[in-house]
Amino acid sequence: xxxxxxxxxxxxxDGGLYSTVTGWAHAAPPWLDQLVRIWSGYxxxxxxxxxxGAWWWxxxxxxxxxxxxxxxxxxxxxxxxxxxxxxxxxxxxRPCRQLPGPPTLExxxxxxxxxxxxxxxxxxxxxxxxxxxxxRGLGRLCLVAALLMAASRVWVGVHYPHDVLAGALAGLLLAxxxxxLAARAAPLVDRARAGALAPVLGAxxxxxxxxx
Numbered sequence: 001x002x003x004x005x006x007x008x009x010x011x012x013x014d015g016g017l018y019s020t021v022t023g024w025a026h027a028a029p030p031w032l033d034q035l036v037r038i039w040s041g042y043x044x045x046x047x048x049x050x051x052x053g054a055w056w057w058x059x060x061x062x063x064x065x066x067x068x069x070x071x072x073x074x075x076x077x078x079x080x081x082x083x084x085x086x087x088x089x090x091x092x093x094r095p096c097r098q099l100p101g102p103p104t105l106e107x108x109x110x111x112x113x114x115x116x117x118x119x120x121x122x123x124x125x126x127x128x129x130x131x132x133x134x135x136r137g138l139g140r141l142c143l144v145a146a147l148l149m150a151a152s153r154v155w156v157g158v159h160y161p162h163d164v165l166a167g168a169l170a171g172l173l174l175a176x177x178x179x180x181l182a183a184r185a186a187p188l189v190d191r192a193r194a195g196a197l198a199p200v201l202g203a204x205x206x207x208x209x210x211x212x
Contacts, residue, residue, distance in 0.1 A: 066189045071182030126171035
């Protein structure tokens with residue numbers, strides 16, 4: 001059932017808590033499980049839409065804000081790639097393959113698709129960190145969505161609680177400094193706004209402060 005003798009068994013950390021949460025899922029109303037399943041599978045699209053909205057809003061803001069908005073997708077990709085490296089180093093077997101129990105709400109990923117840390121959670125929290133550096137109000141909304149994404153990955157049965165906790169920490173710690181460093185590209189944004197990219201980057205009067 002496991003992926004091999006060298007694969008890590010995460011059930012010794014919080015397998016009991018995982019079984020409790022998935023037990024709640026099986027006892028929950030079908031409509032709730034369906035909502036969680038949809039969110040778990042497709043909710044990452046919301047973070048992309050929030051980044052798109054942040055770009056549109058930043059067209060009338062200063063170059064620092066726009067630089068951070070443009071960097072946000074790159075920051076998330078960097079966090080995701082770093083997480084893939086960590087997954088390959090740990091090689092933790094998915095709980096739905098390690099522990100006995102009823103079928104999980106989401107199909108269990110194939111052997112070799114490692115569990116630690118949760119990639120969905122890394123992407124969600126990296127997005128929250130990147131957008132927080134742009135606009136704290138939007139960052140707060142994104143953070144709530146990230147928490148819901150992390151919880152859903154345990155609820156549907158594809159991750160241990162420690163997988164999503166590590167994913168949240170990794171996403172924040174990897175993305176936050178990169179998002180702040182993106183401000184150094186502000187002079188490039190200023191120059192680009194004076195050229196052919198002006199319709200995309202906006203006028204950017206530079207007088208707007210980043211809202212809290």
